[in-house]
Structure formats: C-alpha cells, structure tokens
Amino acid sequence: MIVFQDDPDAIFLAIVDEALAHTREVHLVRYQERYRPTRAERRELEAAYRDLFPELVPLFTRRELVRVIDRLRRASRDERRRYALTDYHWLVLYSCLQLYCDLHNDGATGEQVGPYEIERIDVGALVDRFFFDTDFLLGTTLLSAEEAAPGRLGVTRQASKIAARLRPEAKDLRMRAVVSTGENEGSGASARRVPASGYVGPYPLREREAGGEEDE
Numbered sequence: 698m699i700v701f702q703d704d705p706d707a708i709f710l711a712i713v714d715e716a717l718a719h720t721r722e723v724h725l726v727r728y729q730e731r732y733r734p735t736r737a738e739r740r741e742l743e744a745a746y747r748d749l750f751p752e753l754v755p756l757f758t759r760r761e762l763v764r765v766i767d768r769l770r771r772a773s774r775d776e777r778r779r780y781a782l783t784d785y786h787w788l789v790l791y792s793c794l795q796l797y798c799d800l801h802n803d804g805a806t807g808e809q810v811g812p813y814e815i816e817r818i819d820v821g822a823l824v825d826r827f828f829f830d831t832d833f834l835l836g837t838t839l840l841s842a843e844e845a846a847p848g849r850l851g852v853t854r855q856a857s858k859i860a861a862r863l864r865p866e867a868k869d870l871r872m873r874a875v876v877s878t879g880e881n882e883g884s885g886a887s888a889r890r891v892p893a894s895g896y897v898g899p900y901p902l903r904e905r906e907a908g909g910e911e912d913e
Contacts, residue, residue: 699773700781701827706891708900711811713773716797721766724749725759750792755862765789780872784833784855785865794820812894822901832856
C-alpha cells in the first residue's frame with residue numbers, strides 16, 4: 698500500500714486504481730498487449746500524451762510513464778508492504794487523479810468506480826486529505842524562492858528537479874518500503890467504516906455518512 702497523509706479508505710483506493718488504470722489503458726496504451734500499433738497510431742498516441750499531460754512530457758516519455766503507473770498500481774495493491782513515494786510519483790498520481798476525476802464528473806466514465814457508484818469526486822478535497830503537500834506543482838515559483846533563500850525552503854530534491862523540468866534519475870523513482878508501526882500513518886480521519894460496494898453518492902463522504910455518527 699502507498700503511504701498517504703491520511704489512512705485511505707476502500708473508496709479512495711478504488712478511485713486511485715481506476716484513475717491509474719484509465720490513464721494507462723485509455724490514454725497511453727489503448728491497444729491490447731500483443732497488438733503492434735502502426736506508425737500513424739503511435740504518432741496519435743504521442744500527440745494525445747502531449748496534449749493531456751504537458752506537465753509530464755518534459756519528465757517522462759510515454760512508455761516511461763506507463764512503467765511508472767504500473768509500479769504505482771502494484772504498490773497501491775500490495776497489502777503486505779507500505780511504500781513511501783517521491784515527488785515524481787506524487788506528480789504522476791496527481792495528474793492521473795485530476796484527469797480521471799474531471800472525466801468522471803463530466804459523465805465521460807460513468808458513475809461506476811470499482812465496486813462503487815460515485816456521483817461526483819472532489820479531487821481538491823482528495824489532494825488536501827491524502828497528499829502530504831503539492832510542492833511538485835510550484836514550478837518557477839519554487840525556483841525563484843530557492844534563489845532568494847537557498848537551502849532554507851525545506852522542499853525535497855525531487856520537487857526542485859521537477860520545478861527545473863529535469864528528468865528523474867533511477868533513485869528519484871525508487872519507492873521506499875516503510876515499516877508499519879501498527880498505528881495510523883496519518884490522522885486516521887479517513888480510516889472509518891465505508892461500504893464494501895454499491896452507491897456512496899459524492900466523495901469524500903461527509904462525517905455522518907462515513908462513520909455513522911458525528912465526531913465529538
């Protein structure tokens with residue numbers, strides 16, 4: 698499982714899996730594994746990638762992005778280990794969630810998300826709850842701030858490299874396995890009972906819907 702700021706519930710994990718799978722299969726690969734796309738089809742794939750993910754194009758080729766998404770899906774489904782991501786991973790996950798949730802809310806993907814039927818997904822609320830920060834989005838603002846106060850911002854090396862539009866090295870894409878202490882990594886606000894399947898309405902759930910009673 699991926700270590701998020703707040704412990705994820707099953708609904709959020711379903712959204713993550715669908716977002717990664719949708720991005721991979723619909724927008725980056727499209728064709729079955731044994732099919733060899735024509736040159737024109739490959740050009741179309743590359744053009745679609747540039748149009749949909751301009752923030753990722755300087756950092757990854759389309760095929761490299763597919764491999765990163767595959768690793769994220771494996772990590773998110775691994776129930777035995779917990780993985781800490783780097784800012785390159787967080788940027789990819791953010792981009793996939795943003796695209797998928799926008800399409801979902803526009804009705805382009807239907808309401809079914811894994812075993813759940815979800816009306817609208819508030820992607821901003823997801824990022825606020827589950828992401829540790831969004832330093833990977835700061836771009837030139839981060840570069841200017843680092844120039845004004847070198848070494849004093851407390852951002853990761855990967856966030857600075859993303860701001861400078863530098864491609865990741867192998868160590869920048871290395872997920873770190875973390876030891877579970879048996880306690881929640883985050884605040885635990887989302888580690889509440891949720892239905893195993895079926896209709897859940899909009900997401901994130903309100904406190905009464907998710908936990909059955911209001912917080913004291």
